[in-house]
Amino acid sequence: MTKEKLGLRETLALDIIQQNKLLGVKSDSSGFKFWIRIFSPRFLPVLLYRLSYKSQVSGYSVFARIFSVINFLLFGIEIATVCKIGPGLFFPHTHGTVIGAVSIGNNAVIYQGVTLGAKDLDFTYDELHRPCVGHNVMIGAGAKVLGGLSLGNNVSVAANSVLLVNAPDNSVVAGVPAKVVSFKVLDNQSVEWYRFFFVFFILFELVKKIVDVYMVKVGEVKVALIGxxxxxxxxxxxxxxVRRGLKSDYFDERHSNTIFSKICYRFGLSFLYSKKKSEYFDALISRLIAGAYTDVLLVDVEVVDKPFVASLVQNGMKVHIYMWDSSHNKSGFLKFISLLSGKGSFEPEDCAKYGMSYIPLFAEDVFASALLPANCRKFDFSFCGTLHSNRGYFVNELRKFCVSMGLTFEEWLFFHSKWLFGVTCIFRPVNLRSFFKVSEKGFSKTDVAKLFAESKYVLDIPHSGQRGLTARTFEVLRAGSCLVTSNQGADDLPLELASRILVFDEIKNIDYAELQKLEGGPISASTDYYLSIGRFVDQLVEIMGVGERYLISNNVLDDKY
Structure with missing residues (x-):
């Protein structure tokens, strides 16, 4: 029987054999000691995972979830029910471990505090964004293996490493970010060759570092985006x-993205995380200095504070900001605005008040590629978004409007936590009408673009008192649909788009005759450019001054922009 066709019993037997081998104990096939090992805190998590995965592939996803939750509650380990792990799995310790890989091979040893998963939010479990792990892999305590990378066979990941790139077979990786520091010497490899390769690797990295530092000194721009x-x-x-040839990296402004930490930062309770926040910012500053970044672009930040920005400026970096929330919703940046070089916002009022450049938001190219003819529209109305603030009210009003007019309405509703959405229902009872329609899983941009392309009209609702145009505005219009919005700022869009925009104060006051006059479909090249991320980045480049320092002088801007 091949390992690919092993049943649950055979797989568990191999798990026990591997555990006994690693623990240096005899593989008793019966007796009291055997059952003690079965229910030990090292093996029981493996057993619960096997039951969870077996339930999942057998079509019993509810039982799979139950076994997974039990594993989390008892042993502090979270393993995706769809993650396939080969026989010989061993957890020396389990607490704090999160496994969201595509697959893991045979004889894996995974210590506590390990994370295997996507770099960014991925509620759809996209395999392209998650790691694939080979056979005979050891992942040390606290290590993070993130993104759609490949971890080869016989690889060891050192404790507390952060691996973001592929690791070849027989390698040992370590560091933040992790790199190959050595290769394991197998029986059929010569020690001399191994030593030569290791020395060559160290010399190569040293020369590369010197060249990188030299290139920065002679004028290369390197941007860190924080948000x-x-x-x-x-x-x-x-x-x-990066597409334009500008070296850039993204860093999260939060030390943690749990629901609780997001709530604390949003509602001014950051003092609960003051120590962790300080440690995270100190480490981030060190990484930016070591990485020789010349510019830092803060994007819609709410956690970044004045001491952090001041430290960056003192270390010779130019710090810029772009906000896609108004100062009424996020005002923290006003405390350090005097330290900033380039300043941009999507909110006209903030631009006039604080001397910021007005830069409207954008739609990514995936929305242009989803363009469909008007006669291919499946839905009359659609809405896709997070049910924050008073959006639940507007969505419910649109439901009633569509029923009264005999229109179809497709709604994709999101909230990052179902139980937290339940709390909002206490303060906004109208949200109860959406409770069973709300999803905790996000929607891919490809799917959202397809939804808009298949809709005649798309509803958009900004924050109360906000005139800045949301990204949803640009996405809807670039997909060739008509926009129905409560944002009075939509009147500032190019004239070509006026025939596909309807601004309302209350949905019940929408004139159906006026709605029918809206016409979607293809847009001109100039209007498409206005709605695109290309135009948006052009404007960012201008306020940051990196065009003169890098892009223009090196002729990397193509004719499209």
Whole structure:
């Protein structure tokens, strides 16, 4: 029987044999000692995982979830029910371990505090964003293996390492970010060759570091983008910088993205995390200095504070900011605005009041590629978004409007925590009507673009008192749909888009005759550019001054922009 076809009993037997081998004990097939080992805190988590995975692949996802939750509550380990792990799995300790890999091979040894998963928020469990782990791998305590990378066979990951790139077979990786520090010498490899390769690797890294530092000194621009992990928008801006040849990296402004920590930061309770926040910022400053970053772009920050920004400036970095929330919602940046070089915002009022440049938001290229003919629209109305503030009220009003007019309405509702959404229902009872429709899993941008392309009209609701145009505005219009919004700022959009925008005060006051006059479909190249992330980054480059220092002088801007 091959290992790919092993049943549950055979797999567990191999798990026990591997555990006994690693613990140096005899593999008793019966007796009291055997059952003691079965229910030990080292093996029982493996047993619960095997039951969870078996339930999942057999179509009993509810039982799979139950076994997974029991594992988490008893042993502090969270393993995705869809993650396939080969026989011989061993956990010396389990607490704080999170496993969200695509698959893990045979004879894996995983210590406490390990994280295997996606770099960014990934509620859809996209395998392209999650690691694949080979056979005979050892992952040390506190190590993080993140992103769609490949971990080869016989790899060892040192404790507290952060691995973001592929690791070849037989390698030992360590550091933050982790790199290959040595290769394991197998029986068929010569020690002399191994030593030569190791010395060559060290010399190569040394020369590369010297060249990197020299290049920065002679004028190379290197940008660090710092902001919240918010549906990967900041990462998309980073990717656009990189596409233009500008070295850029993204760093999360929060030390943690748990629901509790987000609530504390949002509602001014950051003192509960003062020590962890300070340690995280100190480490981040050290990384930025060591990485020779010349510019730091703060994107819609709410955790970053004045001492952090002052330290960056004192170390010779130019610090810029772009906000896609108004100062009414996030005012913390006003405490250090005098230290900033480039300043931009999507909110016209803040631009006029604080001397910031007005830069409207954008839609990524995936929304342009989703464009469909008007006669292919499946839905009359759609809405996709987080049910914060008073959005639940507007969504419910649109339901009633669509029923009265005989229109179809497709709604994709999101809230980061179901139980927390239940709390909002106490203060906003209208949210109860959406409780069973709200999902904790986000929607991919590809799916959202397809939804908009299949909709005649899309509803958008900004924060109360906000005139700045949301990213949703640009996404809807770039997908060729018509926008129905309560944002009075939509009147500031190019004239070509006026025929596909309806601004309302109350949904019940929408004139159906006026709604029918809206026309979607293809847009001109100039308007598409206005709605694009390319135009957005052009404006960022201008206020940051990196165009003169790098992009223009090196001729990396292409004709499109």
């Amino acid at each position: 919240p992990s918010f549906f990967s928008y900041v990462q998309s801006i980073r990717d656009e910088f």
